[in-house]
Amino acid sequence: MQDLKFKDQLGNVGSLVGVNHVNVILGRNGSGKSRFLRLIDSCLADDKEYRVSYVTPERSGSFQRDGNIETNIASNPGWSIHVRRANQVNGASFKAMSHLALRNAESYYLRRLQNTDARGRSFQIDCLDPISKMLGNVSIEQGTPDFVFRTFDGTLINPNELSSGESETIAVASEVLSFIMSVDPSRINVLLLDEPDVHQHPDLQARFGQYLLDQLSALDDSARSKVIICIATHSTALVCALANSDFTVLGTKEFDSQTVLLSKVAQDIKKVAPFFGHPLSLSLSNDPMLILEGEDDERVWQQAARSSQGAIRVFPVLAQSVDQQLELESFCDTMLRSIYDKPKAYSLRDGDGTRGSLPAIGCITRFRLQCYAVENLLLSNECLEKLGIDWTEFQALVQNWMEQNAGHKDIPYLQQLITSKDRFRDKKIKNIRQLIVSIAKSNKPWEVVVGQTLASVMRNQHAPTGEFSIFDFLGNEIAKEFLH
Structure with a gap:
């Protein structure tokens, strides 16, 4: 991609060299990162070759509709741009602007669906649910006529009652979504994010980073070639x-x-990055690491730890592959034994159709799921109970759903599932995991169902036994280790 070189009306010049799609700008306080982003904004704003959107770090207000802001923008389309460029909100609510951005994203999304096969797709599923997955404890939903927030037990929450981290995440995610949905293929689209991590816990910061990458990945190559995101x-x-x-x-x-000279991230930094993503959180909590094979496992255990009220004391750490998990296990063993007198950490791998235990690596106690992958826990007795049903009731619900959705591509697989003797314990159910929750008439993401179930079991200090119990799927060795 071409470098960004710019000069404002006062003669101030700047350049961003080595530009890629995501350009992270680091620097100490006072080094001028925010001024640098605003310089890019002011220099490119009037250049017809560019479409620029600047997100200020000053993000006040509540994520809800504000008629005054809509009136100001209607009478002066450049009003919000000038407010943000000043790096102040001047009494206006930034988050109300973000609320409007999310509504605009909805309009862009619906236009994209025109003249396409939209079966199984909706703004809720494709756009709002990914935001909810970042939050963990609340969800954002399409209401009538506005967006609404609920806890996962269904309780409505006023926008003013959201935590600062949740409110920040929703606002910035809405800005990203609106920007991505409205990419102009005839221009270079530049999004300037100034400290998008403000008020967010490290877990939320990491999840927002992945959310941004997911949105960027969703673009086709042609549209993505026109996108530059700069983050201070x-x-x-x-x-x-x-x-x-x-x-x-x-x-x-x-x-x-x-x-600012930009360069690719070195491979050795990438390998150890998961360990240093949350240094403050890790050092303060002193919870043992739980090295996990993939993002799905990470989300489940993050939810379990949050919901367990202290019963689950682990710090989920993500490996990007099985090979990297082995490298991280060895690295972590060496690192922890050099820091702690009594080091302890865990590692959990998918079953992938294989049963049995794994030998420890030094201070790393290693487990293997006694089912194919973490989503298979959905079909355990306890997860079904969390959904308000048992296996027999689930079979009936699936049968009824298949009759009402004749021709759906997943019907043959669902038919095999409900007639199987082992609930597909050792088979991949990734493609139907959210459908399972939906058929059970729950609006929770599947990761939340599994995570909250694990938390409930751990809080009760009771290891359920028997075939199809959650610890039968998870592995009784974990029960013995985690239940004290």
Whole structure:
């Protein structure tokens, strides 16, 4: 991609060299990262070759509709741009602007669906549910006529009652979604995110980084070639979440320079990045690491830890593959034994159709799921109970759903599932995992169902036994280790 070189009306010049799709700008406080982004904004704003959107770090207000903002934008389309460019909200609510951005994203999305096969697709599923997955404890839904927020037990929440981290995440995610949905293929689209991690816990920062990459990946190659995202941040969690992508380059803004040189992230940094994504959280909580094979497992155990009220004391750490998991197990053993007198950590791998235990690597106790993958826990007795049904009732619900959705591509697989003797314990159900939850008439993401079930079992200090219990699927060795 071409470098960004710019000059404002006062003669200030700057350049961003080595540009990629995601450009992370680091630097100490006062080095001028925010001024650098605003310089890019002001210099390119009137250039017809570019479409620029700037997200200020000053993000006040509540994520809800504000008629005054709509009136101001209707009478002056450049109003919100000038407000943000000043790096202040001047009494206006930034998050109300983000609320409008999400509504605009909905309009763009519906236009994209025109003249396409939209079966199984909706703005809720494709756009709002990914935002809810970042939040963990609340969901955002399409209401009548506005967006609404609910806890996962169905309780409505006023936008003013959202935590600062949840509110920030929703607002910035809405800005990203609106920007991606409205990419102009005839221009270079530049999104400037100034400290998108403000008020977010490290877990949220990391999940937002992955959300941004997912949105970028969803674009086709032609549209993506026209997208440049610049991020000014201090967050190691956000940087590490972005670092494993080939879209990402890093650079440092120095005090006395208006040129930022960007470069690819070194492979050795990528390998250890998951361990250093949450240094403050890890050092304060002193919870043992739980090295996990994939993002699905990470989300489940993050939810379990959050919902367990302290009963589950592990710190989920993500490996990107089985090979990297082995490398991280060895690295972690060496690192922990050099720091702690009594080091302890865990590693959990998918079953992938294989049963049995795994030998420890030093201080790393290793487990293997006694089912194909973490989503298979959905079909355990306890997860079905969390959904308010048992296996017999689930079979009946599936049968009824198949009759009402004749011709659906997943019907043959569902038919095999409900007639199987082992509930597909050792088979892949990835393609139907959210459908299983939907058929059970729940609006929870499947990761939340599994995570909350694990939390409930751990809180009760009771290891369920018997075939199809959650610990039968998970592995009784984990019960013995985690239940004290």
